[in-house]
Amino acid sequence: MPHQITIIYFAWVKERLGRDQEIVICPETAKTVGELVEHLRGRDTFYKAVFTDLTKLRFALDHDFVGLDQPLADAGELAIFPPVTGG
């Protein structure tokens, strides 16, 4: 069965993509967070623009911060957002 993952967006990432979440079927080639992001980048010009400079983005897999090389394994939720600005 293909791996489905919920992707959630926050702050300007959400605004620029015009959506707060979506369910994505991971392609065979996407084994890591970075590879799934690469897949998203290929979708259209909006995704390409948002996912061009990955240094401006942070990632959380099942609610823990991760790097781009983190394996997706059987994770259910990937969040993509700018560096946090709380406090």
Add this chain to the structure above:
Amino acid sequence: MIKIAVIKGDFDAGDEINELSTHGGGAVSSFVGQVRGDGDLEALKLEHYPAMTEKALNKIADQAAKNWTLRGITIIHRVGSLKVGEQIVLASTCSDHRQSAIEACAYIMDQLKTVAPFWKKEIWRNGSESWVEARQSDIEAAESWNR
């Protein structure tokens, strides 16, 4: 004793500090962050990642409890729309010694700035909006605790 709260409404910092003080120790340190009135700023909108926020705040508190001998920790962070001058955040710690209380409180605030999933949007008087960008000095302050 760790108390974590993510709320829309205001909080009474005095009540929170008094409640924390009941855990004893005699040394209580606190920090309150408010919306700073920069130029024509009218308000801040605070967005967060509900499924992750409390987990992240608990992680920060747990690490503070490991690094220092504390009797209690309170972290309250507001979300939603906040006008200039309103309270955003309270971090408070309670210990037997002032150094532990003060250092742990500073540690919690530094971590809050870099690992808790909150985002601030500035709402200006002319109606324009802009997302606050993370500051390098905040990142360096948080990392300095690892040295």
